[in-house]
Amino acid sequence: MEQDGRRLFLMTCIGGVAAVTAGAVAYPVISYLAPRKGKDNSASVTIPEKELPPDGAKFFQYHGKAAVIVRKKDGSVTALSAVCTHLGCIVQWEAKKGEFICPCHGGQFSAEGKVLGGPPPKPLEQLKATVANGVITIG
Amino acid sequence: MTLVRKLYDWVEVRLGISEVIEKEMTGYLLPRTINNWYSLGSVLLFAFTLQVISGILLLIYYVPDADKAFKSVSVIMNEIPFGWLIRLCHAVGSNLMVATLFLHMFSVLFMGSYKKPRELQWVSGFTLLNLVMGISLTGYLLPWSQLSFWATTVATNSVGAIPVIGEYLVEFVRGGKLVGPPTLGRFFAVHVAVLPLVIAGLIGAHLFFLKRTGISAPPTRNDPATTTRQGSSYHYDKHEGGIPFFPNFFLHDMTSVSIYMACLLGVVFFSPYLFFTPDSFVPANPFQTPAHIKPEWYFLANYQILKIFPSEIIGLTVQGAGMTFIALLPFVDRGDGRYPLKRPLFMVCSLGGIAMFIALSIWGHLS
Numbered sequence: 236m237e238q239d240g241r242r243l244f245l246m247t248c249i250g251g252v253a254a255v256t257a258g259a260v261a262y263p264v265i266s267y268l269a270p271r272k273g274k275d276n277s278a279s280v281t282i283p284e285k286e287l288p289p290d291g292a293k294f295f296q297y298h299g300k301a302a303v304i305v306r307k308k309d310g311s312v313t314a315l316s317a318v319c320t321h322l323g324c325i326v327q328w329e330a331k332k333g334e335f336i337c338p339c340h341g342g343q344f345s346a347e348g349k350v351l352g353g354p355p356p357k358p359l360e361q362l363k364a365t366v367a368n369g370v371i372t373i374g
Numbered sequence: 375m376t377l378v379r380k381l382y383d384w385v386e387v388r389l390g391i392s393e394v395i396e397k398e399m400t401g402y403l404l405p406r407t408i409n410n411w412y413s414l415g416s417v418l419l420f421a422f423t424l425q426v427i428s429g430i431l432l433l434i435y436y437v438p439d440a441d442k443a444f445k446s447v448s449v450i451m452n453e454i455p456f457g458w459l460i461r462l463c464h465a466v467g468s469n470l471m472v473a474t475l476f477l478h479m480f481s482v483l484f485m486g487s488y489k490k491p492r493e494l495q496w497v498s499g500f501t502l503l504n505l506v507m508g509i510s511l512t513g514y515l516l517p518w519s520q521l522s523f524w525a526t527t528v529a530t531n532s533v534g535a536i537p538v539i540g541e542y543l544v545e546f547v548r549g550g551k552l553v554g555p556p557t558l559g560r561f562f563a564v565h566v567a568v569l570p571l572v573i574a575g576l577i578g579a580h581l582f583f584l585k586r587t588g589i590s591a592p593p594t595r596n597d598p599a600t601t602t603r604q605g606s607s608y609h610y611d612k613h614e615g616g617i618p619f620f621p622n623f624f625l626h627d628m629t630s631v632s633i634y635m636a637c638l639l640g641v642v643f644f645s646p647y648l649f650f651t652p653d654s655f656v657p658a659n660p661f662q663t664p665a666h667i668k669p670e671w672y673f674l675a676n677y678q679i680l681k682i683f684p685s686e687i688i689g690l691t692v693q694g695a696g697m698t699f700i701a702l703l704p705f706v707d708r709g710d711g712r713y714p715l716k717r718p719l720f721m722v723c724s725l726g727g728i729a730m731f732i733a734l735s736i737w738g739h740l741s
């Protein structure tokens with residue numbers, strides 16, 4: 236019985252030391268590997284209106300992800316996430332049809348981001364866009 | 375506990391793991407007289423593993439491009455969390471590993487363990503020492519600092535003393551007339567791919583030889599005069615009535631590994647730049663040679679030998695002859711008996727050799 240108690244005590248000590256050592260190794264290694272915070276990219280993005288051709292689209296980076304602005308037939312501007320809601324490929328703008336097509340699995344979206352066909356489960360995410368003095372501000 | 379037990383039983387039924395543990399761990403018997411010098415091999419296995427792991431971590435941020443290498447190392451040191459820790463463990467670790475290699479070599483030297491039947495252990499071990507020095511030399515270039523650049527220029531230059539092919543050989547090693555971006559590409563490939571694989575393979579061979587011959591018992595004064603193996607048939611040195619490797623000697627191994635780690639972290643925390651010089655903090659400049667470029671401490675003797683001989687080729691020949699002699703020592707020194715105090719000639723030569731190595735190193739450092 237006394238033997239068992241001693242064994243348990245020693246095993247607990249060894250386990251404790253092993254756990255502390257593992258922690259002391261894991262903490263620096265995980266910090267080292269953790270993704271680095273880039274420049275602050277939470278700011279809004281501004282694009283001069285003349286860079287957006289009529290019935291064309293312009294792709295850009297927004298909060299670290301791909302986004303797109305399109306000018307609709309009525310002249311108004313919409314900003315959308317360009318990440319397809321199916322498996323995350325980047326949708327392409329088909330100017331002739333006025334639609335987005337995802338090249339990966341053929342998902343189709345309207346210029347407002349609504350699903351028109353194919354596998355995507357959800358519409359493209361809407362972003363806030365305002366036009367003033369010839370400058371488009373997103374976010 | 376029952377879950378662990380169940381898992382163990384599951385594996386046991388399939389692989390008979392308890393038999394392996396019995397054979398390699400608890401039933402693997404070592405001589406009762408074994409001493410702590412025998413734990414240096416395990417320390418070296420640990421040190422090599424640490425170099426491999428820290429090296430892989432460094433590869434994540436290091437960029438092997440002459441324009442970016444120095445910057446990427448500064449980023450690792452100053453910006454990536456704990457990058458300094460990983461880089462210093464790698465750089466300081468390489469120095470400590472070489473030091474431990476020397477200790478391991480001297481211990482098997484003075485215990486006469488290189489003698490029959492362990493000649494192959496010695497030859498493979500000595501080759502390992504040289505390869506580890508080679509991996510350190512190639513790694514030295516990678517930070518692309520003034521020190522890296524010029525130390526590599528000097529080191530590769532001495533190859534040029536070889537008659538006839540020397541000049542071409544230097545160019546071949548450098549990938550150009552001078553050290554430059556092509557040199558970095560080659561040294562990088564050798565440092566991170568070629569040598570680690572060769573060293574790992576050779577460590578495997580070293581351990582295989584150990585498994586087949588069995589570990590030696592330390593020599594004692596009372597050994598019969600003929601402790602060197604006689605006869606011409608294979609025989610495994612078993613030590614009946616010895617102590618089990620696990621847990622008895624394993625504890626000694628762990629103690630030595632802890633001492634190694636204490637030395638390593640001691641340098642990393644309290645004297646991180648012990649093995650660096652001011653030139654290692656300045657990016658390489660191919661048009662400006664800094665004054666007093668010196669190699670790492672373990673190359674100082676070689677460096678000094680090259681300097682004291684009037685012609686480089688004589689210096690290289692002397693070194694080559696010395697290295698060949700050490701490599702083939704077990705085939706030269708075939709006498710009976712391993713107890714060092716009963717081998718005066720051996721003691722004089724070994725201690726004299728070590729003293730000369732140290733003296734040349736100090737001379738090289740001061741000159």
Ligand code: HEM
Pocket residue numbers: 411412413414415416418419422475478479482487488492495496498499500501502503506577580584588589590591
């Ligand atoms: C990466 C380098 C090396 C590793 C990982 C390594 C590893 C080991 C290990 C684990 C052992 C068994 C335990 C012990 O006696 O320490 C051993 C034994 C031995 N090593 Fe090494 N070693 C290395 C380099 C060397 C060098 C440089 C030499 C000599 C030039 C050498 C010569 C020997 C000899 C002769 C033995 C047999 C000792 C005996 O049975 O008494 N090794 N080595």
